Amino acid sequence: MPDFSLSSALLADAGAPTLSARVALRDRPAGTPLLRQEWGDLLFMHWPVPAELLQPYLPPRLTIDTYDGMAWLAVVPFRMSKVRTRISPPVPGANEFLELNVRTYVHLDGVPGVWFFSLDATNALAVWAARTFFNLPYLRANMSLDSPSPQLRQFRAQRTHPSAPAATFRATWTVGAPLPPAEPGSLAFFLTERYCLYASNKAHTKLYRGRVAHAPWPLSSANVLHFESSLIESHGLPTPAGLPVLHAGGPVSVELWPMQRV
Template identity: 45%
Template sequence: MRKPWIMKQEWNDLVFIHWPVKVSDLRPHVPSCFDIDTYEGWAWIAIVPFQMANIQLRGLPVVPGFSQLLELNVRTYVKYKGEPGVYFYTLDANHLTGVSIARYLFGLNYVTARMSLHQQKDTYHFLSRRTHIGLTKAHFHARYRPLSPVLRAQPGSLMYWLTERYALFVKRGKRIYKGPIFHQNWQLQKGEVEIPMNGLTDFLPSYVFDQKPVVYFSKTLHTSIFPFERYD
């Protein structure tokens, strides 16, 4: 029986920016314990900027100063023992305490950054500059906007495969952990993005980002985070 949730979060003004990538180009950058998940033979890399709000730990009220942050993650899709999930390369955030807690408790590669998110009419401007001590500075700037009405992703579609995932995997030493996440199905809109600067994914060949990305926008989503489960 699953343990109760430990944290609730609200994800706002989120955009999925996805590119297909050859498995052979991605494989050196994913721990060998994970199988790379593919859709029609392609692996996928994603950059996902968004605002996290109404962060609440179980049994505690929403705490001012800790209840929201900006996040920018780089992720791909993997399987472990046949179960699909998300593998994160980096998770930049503009909250030093939140970054420290996430690194200590979950072993996720959270790093600090200076960030801003502004909306002008229907367009969102997201800027990030990594400030984490010991890491090379990485800048990211994107302008994105929704283009369509809200869509429901259909099982079997690329949209569903990319977004409807309810676990993340992390390797800590020799141990593998799964972080279960619960949320209702995404309400997504097709979108478009301009990326004047991207220093987050230099580990992949340039052809990946010469392609037009697949873009989906989500205005808001409520999520529940559950205790990490260790695989024996």
């Protein structure tokens, strides 16, 4: 059970990433990526929450990343396609699937990144590979994404992973007008321009960091017409209050490098 006795005073964002460090992570890493893929039909749903609420769920060395003193909790559905390794073309039947993640933002040694509470996916091979080789908490789920019109999206998910807490998700949203590129230092930049991800083993005794490279997100406005979900609650977290900050995103071509222990 997480320790909720931490006070906000103990969570002062010491060692928080500088703006220049955040911008520098846009540069493509050296070396050859392990995977390439495309992300599209994406919806960012972000809620501000007190940092002390999320900090107990993290490995000891990670610190919640904050914007204007608040942590951010997100649910993100999207379509992954053109998935391939650095040495192989896309494999029919395994190169496109739906994903739905619950995430927050963290930093370590001044390097900001994403921490995933869960990543539900429809592809059994992807779930196995991510859990085995990336230490990421992927879970099996049944999902569907429909686009009745160019602007309308309907996403449904039902978690099916053995021994994982049950969870469901349904959302209908419209994609609006394109937005200007996210300016460094803005909330949109903080929430969407993330080029590292963190993971740990189950005991939280080993910590890993991976790099991601892609062009800055092409963002659009979004309007959610219907939303119901138990994803956040499946992690023991309370339902966030208020309306989320919304962005529609994609498509972007993405490269991922191997996870490294830190």
